[in-house]
Amino acid sequence: MxxxxxxxxxxxxxxxxxxxxxxxxxxxxxxxxxxxxxxxxxxxxxxxxxxxxxxxxxxxxxxxxxxxxxxxxxxxxxxxxxxxxxxxxxxxxxxxxxxxxxxxxxxxxxxxxxxxxxxxxxxxxxxxxxxxxxxxNSNLINVMILAHEYGHQLQYAYRLPTRNESTARAAELEADGFAGYYLRRGYGKSTFASIATAYEAAYAIGDYSTTSAGHHGTPPQRRSAVRLGFLFADPQNAKLSATNFDYYFFYYYNGVLNGTYRMPQPEGIDAQFHDFMMSHMEELGRIARGEMSQEEYTNLR
Known part of the structure; x- marks a missing residue:
């Protein structure tokens, strides 16, 4: 990216x-x-x-x-x-x-x-x-960068993302989501505060060149993508394959971007997972629009 x-x-x-x-x-x-x-x-x-x-x-x-x-x-x-x-x-x-x-x-x-x-x-x-x-110096940011880059490996392997946009945003936000998912589910960071340096790095690499082919998502959108991946990784949720992650990511992220907080349960997603995500949709929307304070964001669970 x-x-x-x-x-x-x-x-x-x-x-x-x-x-x-x-x-x-x-x-x-x-x-x-x-x-x-x-x-x-x-x-x-x-x-x-x-x-x-x-x-x-x-x-x-x-x-x-x-x-x-x-x-x-x-x-x-x-x-x-x-x-x-x-x-x-x-x-x-x-x-x-x-x-x-x-x-x-x-x-x-x-x-x-x-x-x-x-x-x-x-x-x-x-x-x-x-x-x-x-x-x-724990190298958490480096792990996040690598997990993001490996997200692109998954995209190459499975022809992801399934969402097509005129810019690089869809692929980059999904890779941020893959990174957030791995940091919690694979790297063992159980609290959002414990990956603070990582999601701040994601924020730093955002841009506002929204019509440029190389646009990667705004800083708040990148924060929200990491948060979405982190939420998917909640221990009560079943582990996702890369293709299932893609399906889930864009279903819920479309709602985040569109400000849609009451979404029907889609086919293939169980009720418990869907209810869990619905409880976080307003929060994700506020992050994506840049409406959440740094203090509140840092203290998310």
């Missing part, structure tokens, strides 16, 4: 001496300012992949692939994210995609990005990792 952390600081990174693979044939990405860096965060691949077998045209020509980052400073415990790549895939009943870190010694800010590829790869920029670690 292509996102804009306009209110966030730069993601920066460090070094690993494990497997390093470089590419000299990729198309160079020149990034001269913070604003330009912010404009390419977490983008989906642009079709140029394949010119080089390792790093590709979505990254700077001076970038290289690494299997790990050093266990020091703001890249501490990067092995957690590597292991989470397998854990997230296992949670969804699939094999793990190829996972690599990307580092650029010449232009570190160019790795302010994370990309999920349709051929089963996730490349995670070192700059993203460091930005997230500096804001939450």
């Amino acid at each position: 292509k996102t804009n952390f306009r209110n966030a600081s730069l993601f920066l990174g460090a070094l690993a001496l494990s497997t390093m693979l470089s590419c000299s044939k990729d198309e160079e990405t020149t990034v001269d300012s913070q604003e330009e860096v912010l404009s390419v965060i977490d983008q989906q691949p642009n079709g140029r992949e394949g010119e080089c077998g390792y790093v590709d045209g979505n990254w700077s020509s001076s970038a290289s692939l690494y299997t790990s980052l050093p266990n020091s400073g703001s890249t501490r415990n990067s092995s957690l994210i590597t292991s989470q790549n397998s854990a997230i895939a296992s949670f969804w009943g699939r094999s793990a995609p190829t996972f690599r870190y990307v580092r650029d010694l010449s232009n570190p800010s160019s790795t302010f990005n994370a990309i999920s590829y349709s051929n089963g790869k996730i490349y995670f920029g070192e700059a993203i990792f460091k930005w997230a670690y500096d804001r939450d």
Whole structure:
């Protein structure tokens, strides 16, 4: 996905001496300012992949692939994210995609990005990792970023989202929902307050370019998408498959966006789940419209 952390600081990174693979044939990405860096965060691949077998045209020509980052400073415990790549895939009943870190010694800010590829790869920029670690050294934000990117892997695998829009919003909000779902149901964060740093990161990457093809959802909409995924993961609800998640997500999120709080129980969704979601629809609508205060949002259960 292509996102804009306009209110966030730069993601920066460090070094690993494990497997390093470089590419000299990729198309160079020149990034001269913070604003330009912010404009390419977490983008989906642009079709140029394949010119080089390792790093590709979505990254700077001076970038290289690494299997790990050093266990020091703001890249501490990067092995957690590597292991989470397998854990997230296992949670969804699939094999793990190829996972690599990307580092650029010449232009570190160019790795302010994370990309999920349709051929089963996730490349995670070192700059993203460091930005997230500096804001939450438990690496929760990094786990959320990875869970979001893995959401795109699910979309590739199952031809999701089923909702079509003229912008990237549907795919990106659903990936936010997948991340919120995993943080609770797979990563064990049982309270909404415990993922505060993660949903604030989702808020930061929203944008108001609502007619742009790259629009990812407004900041409040991204918050509400994470919240919706978190609610789906309530322990009283049955675990959802990726395709069921998609069906549920867009049924209820359409109501959120349209301000419809009395919705009929759809076929295939049991009464207990539907009643549970109906009890949260007004809350979700207020979040999506930006009407809920920070304090109230943070204290949601």
